[in-house]
Amino acid sequence: MSVSETIRAHAAAQIDATVAFAARLVQTPSMPGQEGDVAALVRQEMQKLGYDEVQVDAAGNVIGLLRGSGSGRSLLFNTHMDHVSPGDRSHWHVDPFSGQIADGQLWGRASTDIKGSLACQVYTVPLLRAAGLLPAGDVYVTAVVMEEIGGLGMQHLATHLRADSAIVGEPSNCLLKRGHRGRTGLQVTITGKAGHASMPDRAVNPHTVAAGFLLALRDLPMASHPDFGSATLAPTIYRSDNESINVIPESVSIHLDWRTVPGEDAGSMVKTLQARLDAALLPGSHGTVAVVQDDMTSYSGMKLSLPSVFRPYALPEDHWAVQIAEQVLGSGPAGLWRFATDGGHLHDAGVPPLGFGPGLEEHCHIADERISIAQMEQALAGNARLALALTDTAGATP
Numbered sequence: 001m002s003v004s005e006t007i008r009a010h011a012a013a014q015i016d017a018t019v020a021f022a023a024r025l026v027q028t029p030s031m032p033g034q035e036g037d038v039a040a041l042v043r044q045e046m047q048k049l050g051y052d053e054v055q056v057d058a059a060g061n062v063i064g065l066l067r068g069s070g071s072g073r074s075l076l077f078n079t080h081m082d083h084v085s086p087g088d089r090s091h092w093h094v095d096p097f098s099g100q101i102a103d104g105q106l107w108g109r110a111s112t113d114i115k116g117s118l119a120c121q122v123y124t125v126p127l128l129r130a131a132g133l134l135p136a137g138d139v140y141v142t143a144v145v146m147e148e149i150g151g152l153g154m155q156h157l158a159t160h161l162r163a164d165s166a167i168v169g170e171p172s173n174c175l176l177k178r179g180h181r182g183r184t185g186l187q188v189t190i191t192g193k194a195g196h197a198s199m200p201d202r203a204v205n206p207h208t209v210a211a212g213f214l215l216a217l218r219d220l221p222m223a224s225h226p227d228f229g230s231a232t233l234a235p236t237i238y239r240s241d242n243e244s245i246n247v248i249p250e251s252v253s254i255h256l257d258w259r260t261v262p263g264e265d266a267g268s269m270v271k272t273l274q275a276r277l278d279a280a281l282l283p284g285s286h287g288t289v290a291v292v293q294d295d296m297t298s299y300s301g302m303k304l305s306l307p308s309v310f311r312p313y314a315l316p317e318d319h320w321a322v323q324i325a326e327q328v329l330g331s332g333p334a335g336l337w338r339f340a341t342d343g344g345h346l347h348d349a350g351v352p353p354l355g356f357g358p359g360l361e362e363h364c365h366i367a368d369e370r371i372s373i374a375q376m377e378q379a380l381a382g383n384a385r386l387a388l389a390l391t392d393t394a395g396a397t398p
Helices: 003-026 036-048 111-122 124-130 152-157 206-219 266-280 320-329 343-348 373-391
Strands: 053-056 062-066 075-080 105-107 139-144 165-168 177-180 182-191 232-240 251-260 286-291 293-297 303-307 335-337 353-355 370-372
Touching: 003 036, 003 105, 003 111, 003 124, 003 373, 036 053, 036 062, 036 111, 036 139, 062 124, 075 111, 075 152, 075 343, 075 373, 105 111, 105 373, 111 124, 111 139, 111 370, 111 373, 124 139, 124 373, 139 152, 152 303, 152 343, 165 343, 165 373, 177 343, 182 206, 182 266, 206 232, 206 251, 206 266, 251 266, 266 286, 320 353, 320 373, 343 353, 370 373
Parallel strands: 075 139, 075 165, 165 353, 177 335
Antiparallel strands: 053 062, 062 139, 105 370, 177 353, 182 251, 182 286, 232 251, 293 303
């Protein structure tokens, strides 16, 4: 039996336990800053499965280690433990935290983004051991906090844990990724003059300014990149400073989600938007544009204030890790994600990240989120093959 056949056989043998663990993870809510219960599950599972070391760092990230057989390259598997809100539960056909298994899929919030992949990464280590296949270099499996709101966990992890390459397990339909567009969060604040709604002539309505500004964004020139395509800009949240229906507010705020391509920087974005805002101002009003500063506190108590910036990145097509991974997976040239991931923080820290995980991008952040169990089995096998190949300094592939 070849190495690939051995891995596939052991992935088939491990999939039931992997899915059962993933279901327990889905059944345990873990909004950003509230990942403590899931972190305990991950730590306990790693210890039960016989990892060589398991630790939890100051941010609350869980780090498991499989020691390699020699002096090979090190590899870091990464997923996060937090998830977005389930939203209106009436839109779900199943309870979002049921972890229900039906129709060959695991259902529930975070099944695709990203607890199904987290379970596959955790169970890669016992698969390799059961198959008698020890990687040449050390393999870390990490589950980090607060990816969904800025990446506190990964940005802290990168200060004390490095590896020669990484696999970010965001959903990729089990296809290889070598980069992604970035994301910058921007806050627009518009201030006018409050007044009674019956006397609009005595007020300066910030809604009117906001309307002109938002309309001006429709024809805003967006940067383009030969690999990533066009950057995009989307207003996502709009707030007023009062809730009374008969009051013209003094101020409003707008959150903008700018998906970036290489070559864009936050300073230029702010200047571009400020010029559009200034052109929309009315006499007696003023407005500012700024990069959002995320004040984050992890479940462990770590506090960090970080700019809301995930930088875009793309590993070159001829990068050694890309070439080895493409050969191992045999699924064609590596692509690019449209959304941002913690891979950008890894890349900034000098760790080349590849993307590989089960699940479809379109199943992220929606009602009735689910993940294919067949893809989870495929991801288990793919993780094992990547662990062997990327740690082999000779570049040999199984």
